[in-house]
Amino acid sequence: xxxxxxxxxxxxxxxxxxxxxxxxxxxxxxxxxxxxxxxxxxxxxxxxxxxxxxxxxxxxxxxxxxxxxxxxxxxxxxxxxxxxxxxxxxxxxxxxxxxxxxxxxxxxxxxxxxxxxxxxxxxxxxxxxxxxxxxxxxxxxxxxxxxxxxxxxxxxxxxxxxxxxxxxxxxxxxxxxxxxxxxxxxxxxxxxxxxxxxxxxxxx
Numbered sequence: 026x027x028x029x030x031x032x033x034x035x036x037x038x039x040x041x042x043x044x045x046x047x048x049x050x051x052x053x054x055x056x057x058x059x060x061x062x063x064x065x066x067x068x069x070x071x072x073x074x075x076x077x078x079x080x081x082x083x084x085x086x087x088x089x090x091x092x093x094x095x096x097x098x099x100x101x102x103x104x105x106x107x108x109x110x111x112x113x114x115x116x117x118x119x120x121x122x123x124x125x126x127x128x129x130x131x132x133x134x135x136x137x138x139x140x141x142x143x144x145x146x147x148x149x150x151x152x153x154x155x156x157x158x159x160x161x162x163x164x165x166x167x168x169x170x171x172x173x174x175x176x177x178x179x180x181x182x183x184x185x186x187x188x189x190x191x192x193x194x195x196x197x198x199x200x201x202x203x204x205x206x207x208x209x210x211x212x213x214x215x216x217x218x219x220x221x222x223x224x225x226x227x228x229x
Contacts, residue, residue: 034186035093039069042132046212050160050223051075051131057158057225060126063087063150064108065115065143066133070097073104081106085125089114090186115143123152131160134197135188144201148228157203160223163194165216166209173217194222204229 041047048071055075060082064072067086076084084106086097091112101108113119116139128147137143147157165171174190181190198205205226212219 030186031092035069035090035096038093038186039071039096042068042071044214046214046219047071047132050212050221054131054158054160054223055129056080057156058127058129061085061124062127062129063118063120063125063147065128065130065147066137067093067097067108067110068133069093070100070108072129072131073097073100073106073108076104076106078106083109085109085111085120087111087113087115087118114138115146118146118150120150122149123155125150126152126155128155128157129159130157132162134159134161134194135163135190135192136186138187140192140197141200144197144203148201148203151228154227157198157205157226158224159194159198159205159226160221161192161194162190162218162221163192165191165211165220167216170216170220177217190217198226202229203227 051072052075055072056077059080062081062084064086067088086108094110115137128151134140178190203226205224207222207224209222212221
């Protein structure tokens with residue numbers, strides 16, 4: 026890992042993930058989590074302040090970026106919610122089938138190398154009737170914006186920790202066997218980076 030990825034990138038990601046419109050998305054989604062909760066791509070712990078502690082019996086967070094765990098632990102203590110952190114990616118989750126009631130995935134699918142495999146793993150670890158709560162930026166519906174996503178990607182990816190601007194979130198959900206209730210819209214900011222999908226999904 027180079028100096029930029031180790032020292033600079035965690036703070037840039039933390040800043041971007043803490044912008045007001047992003048925090049507003051977290052605020053409406055994360056409190057719905059209940060029971061045994063697995064958060065994919067916990068990062069610096071930006072979701073921790075929004076969990077309803079009275080509804081969560083266990084919280085496990087996975088993220089391969091170990092350099093971000095320190096910030097997540099600090100936010101865990103501030104929020105008064107205990108979290109078990111695992112330094113790994115979501116493509117191979119070391120947990121049993123049907124072991125979580127809720128999976129939370131926010132601003133994460135864009136940077137997982139094999140997002141389709143990660144989605145299959147999320148479905149595997151959910152109990153029957155369990156819920157995936159998701160909020161992701163991704164593939165824009167407008168062809169001119171998609172062209173800009175494609176033009177910017179070679180520069181954007183290395184600067185943003187491998188983030189993919191044009192991931193097709195609805196297609197990933199469907200291919201993994203989820204039935205999703207999805208909302209979508211452009212949020213404030215540059216359109217190639219701000220088309221969002223969010224909602225909840227159950228395994229079909």
